[in-house]
Amino acid sequence: xxxxxxxxxxSGPTRMTVFSFLGAVMIxxxxxxxxxxxxxxxxxxxxxxxxxxxxxxSYAFALLAALLTxxxxxxxxxxRPLILLALLLNATALVIFLIAQxxxxxxxxxxxxxxxxxxxxxxxxxxxxxxxREKAPLLNGITAFLxxxxxxxxxxxxxxxxxxxxxxxxxxxxxLTGLAITTLFFMPETISQRPGAIASLRPHVSVxxxxxxxxxxxxxxxxxxxxxxxxxxxxxxxxxxxxTGIVSPFVGASVVATLMLSGTASVLIFRKxxxxxxxxxxxxxxxxxxxxxxxxVHLQAVTAxxxxxxxxxxGFGSIFSNILRILLPLAETHERAELFAxxxxxSYLAFALPAIxxxxxxxxxxxxxxxxxxxxxxxxLALISMTVxxxxxxxxxxxx
Numbered sequence: 001x002x003x004x005x006x007x008x009x010x011s012g013p014t015r016m017t018v019f020s021f022l023g024a025v026m027i028x029x030x031x032x033x034x035x036x037x038x039x040x041x042x043x044x045x046x047x048x049x050x051x052x053x054x055x056x057x058s059y060a061f062a063l064l065a066a067l068l069t070x071x072x073x074x075x076x077x078x079x080r081p082l083i084l085l086a087l088l089l090n091a092t093a094l095v096i097f098l099i100a101q102x103x104x105x106x107x108x109x110x111x112x113x114x115x116x117x118x119x120x121x122x123x124x125x126x127x128x129x130x131x132x133r134e135k136a137p138l139l140n141g142i143t144a145f146l147x148x149x150x151x152x153x154x155x156x157x158x159x160x161x162x163x164x165x166x167x168x169x170x171x172x173x174x175x176l177t178g179l180a181i182t183t184l185f186f187m188p189e190t191i192s193q194r195p196g197a198i199a200s201l202r203p204h205v206s207v208x209x210x211x212x213x214x215x216x217x218x219x220x221x222x223x224x225x226x227x228x229x230x231x232x233x234x235x236x237x238x239x240x241x242x243x244t245g246i247v248s249p250f251v252g253a254s255v256v257a258t259l260m261l262s263g264t265a266s267v268l269i270f271r272k273x274x275x276x277x278x279x280x281x282x283x284x285x286x287x288x289x290x291x292x293x294x295x296x297v298h299l300q301a302v303t304a305x306x307x308x309x310x311x312x313x314x315g316f317g318s319i320f321s322n323i324l325r326i327l328l329p330l331a332e333t334h335e336r337a338e339l340f341a342x343x344x345x346x347s348y349l350a351f352a353l354p355a356i357x358x359x360x361x362x363x364x365x366x367x368x369x370x371x372x373x374x375x376x377x378x379x380x381l382a383l384i385s386m387t388v389x390x391x392x393x394x395x396x397x398x399x400x
Contacts, residue, residue: 012188013131019187020131021139023083023180024124026173027117028147029154030090031059032233032260033169034097034110036155036253039238040165047103049235049367053359055106056234057352059114064348066118068203068341074123076197079130080189082123087181089116094174098167130190138271141321145264148233149257156237156253165249205345206338211330215343218323221283221385222343223350224378225319228290228312230355231374232256235367240305242367243297251302255309262313267321275325276389282318283386285311287379294375297368320347 034041038052047055074082089112096109124143129136158172159165207215237252246252270278289312296304324343331339354374362370 013190016187016190017128017131017135017139019180019183020083020124020127021143023087024121024128024140024143025147025150026176026180027086027090027120027124028144029151030094030147030173030177031113031117032148032151032256033155033173034106035152035233035256036159036237036249037166037169038234039241039252040159040249041106042238044166045102045106048359049238049362050356050360051103052238053234053356055103055110056359057230057356058107059110059117060230060348060352062111062114063118064114064345066115067122067344068205069201070119071122071341072200073197074126075191076194076200078189078191078193079123079127080184080187082119083127083184084181086116086120086123087177087184089113089119091174091177091181092116094170094177097170098174100166127190138268141267141271142264145260145267145317148260149264152233152253152256152260156250156257159253160248160250203341204338205341206335207342208331208335208339211327211339214327214330217388218279218326218385219346220381221279221286221319221389222323222347223354224381224385225286225316226347226350227354227374227381228286228378229259229316230351231358231371232259232309234355235358235362235371239297239367239371240302244300244302244305246302255302255305258306258309259313259316262310263317263320266314266317270318271321275322278318279322279326280386280390282315282322283382283389284315286315286319287382287386289313289315290375290378290382294372297371 034056038056041047041055042049042052070082093109093113093116096105096112100106100109121144125136125140128139132139154172155169158169162168164171233256236256237249240252240255241247266282270282289308289310292308292311293305294308296302296306296308324340327339327343354377358370358374361373365373
């Protein structure tokens with residue numbers, strides 16, 4: 001059954017597009033705001049690197065659970081009720097962060113935050129598609145990277161240069177969330193309710209036969225990219241301190257932000273080029289960026305770490321966006337949602353599990369040794385994908 005667009009004032013769709021874009025960016029910013037604080041939490045709450053990465057990784061598992069159950073619920077109940085739910089969950093997570101005094105409390109905050117993001121992203125993305133179909137692919141392609149950039153930088157600045165380092169960033173974001181909740185009541189609904197909400201809660205995951213071989217070929221580099229992102233958002237600020245002796249949370253946060261900002265730029269720069277060529281170029285960029293970053297760690301040179309991160313970020317963003325451009329046309333229209341769900345499961349498991357393993361390995365072999373092994377694994381996976389996709393993907397149709 002096709003969606004029915006609810007009547008709205010002529011300015012309504014534009015207002016809702018802007019609101020949804022900013023809302024998605026804010027939710028993403030909230031998810032990366034704790035990154036500059038992890039090292040501080042580790043010291044003040046006496047947490048191990050394993051516990052820190054478990055706190056980080058719990059977000060991805062909760063996000064997946066929400067995506068696979070209530071991710072499509074707004075198609076049936078309307079966009080505004082699910083946006084409200086996401087914002088309320090986000091506010092709850094921020095309050096838990098404010099009162100957190102232990103690892104389990106931080107874990108609870110991240111789980112609620114993951115649920116909020118899992119509700120918010122598909123709902124905001126669908127709302128943008130409802131109201132501005134032409135610009136929706138571009139806007140939805142940059143919200144996550146842009147938000148992660150803003151959140152990590154905001155956290156780093158407030159931790160380094162403002163009072164109450166473990167509280168102020170959450171107060172600011174809680175205020176923005178409250179503003180978004182208030183503004184939502186003045187926003188129009190973009191679709192009409194329809195039956196089927198209960199049935200939509202059953203997870204639908206499958207890989208169509210036509211897409212299986214292609215997904216298999218790109219899986220190593222997809223895992224490589226998301227694994228790198230997981231390490232940056234969990235342990236990179238600590239690594240910068242250990243490797244260079246620079247204790248400023250802002251510097252560590254800036255390294256993380258560089259990866260995400262570079263990823264945003266790659267989506268914008270390469271969006272009109274053939275997907276297969278960009279994927280191969282992005283894979284090469286990821287390999288080169290990781291090599292430069294590892295050299296910077298070895299030489300204790302923060303400039304090299306920034307250069308390597310920027311290069312790897314171009315690869316990460318290109319890989320993410322262009323795998324989808326290659327994969328989705330291989331499925332029929334009615335199969336794409338389930339294929340996308342399968343892709344997200346693979347991606348978010350790669351985002352969380354390797355980072356958690358790195359967190360538990362770091363106390364045993366040292367953080368610098370851990371990143372050398374981690375970086376080597378990322379490079380190996382990227383090389384495997386580059387080898388098997390160079391001749392095969394040229395025959396796959398691309399989504400334009």
